Amino acid sequence: xxxxxxxxxxxxxxxxxxxxxxxxxxxxxxxxxxxxxxxxxxxxxxxxxxxxxxxxxxxxxxxxxxxxxxxxxxxxxxxxxxxxxxxxxxxxxxxxxxxxxx
Numbered sequence: 001x002x003x004x005x006x007x008x009x010x011x012x013x014x015x016x017x018x019x020x021x022x023x024x025x026x027x028x029x030x031x032x033x034x035x036x037x038x039x040x041x042x043x044x045x046x047x048x049x050x051x052x053x054x055x056x057x058x059x060x061x062x063x064x065x066x067x068x069x070x071x072x073x074x075x076x077x078x079x080x081x082x083x084x085x086x087x088x089x090x091x092x093x094x095x096x097x098x099x100x101x102x
Contacts, residue, residue, distance in 0.1 A: 002031045004076045011079040015063070019056045023063060023079060026054045034069045049077060 004012065012020055030036065030052060037050035046066055054063045066078040 001072070002027050002074050002076065005078075008076040008079050015079070019054075019061070019063060022056045023054050023065065026052060026065065027074075027076065030065070030067070030074055034067075034074045037065075037067065040066075 012023065015023065035050075037052040040046040040049050040051060049066055049068050051067070052065045054065060055061070056063065062081070064078075064080055065076060066080075067074050067076045069075075
């Protein structure tokens with residue numbers, strides 16, 4: 001099952017329609033193959049999480065989906081454009097929490 005943290009849910013709602021559709025399709029695929037993403041390096045604040053890059057249009061419009069696999073569930077923590085700093089400490093510091101208010 002795919003779950004979005006409140007932050008990821010809000011980010012998905014704010015995306016342009018084309019990007020949101022493409023990411024929603026990618027999340028459905030991710031539900032089938034959750035370990036298909038790449039792990040973040042051990043020295044990353046996101047260590048222990050995985051990521052998938054979703055190409056919306058050519059190479060210039062790319063979003064990164066950061067997620068954790070917990071048992072059979074996939075928790076999407078964060079959706080951000082590829083230009084966003086990947087080591088943003090306040091975003092990566094805590095594990096996913098269903099009660100997180102974003």
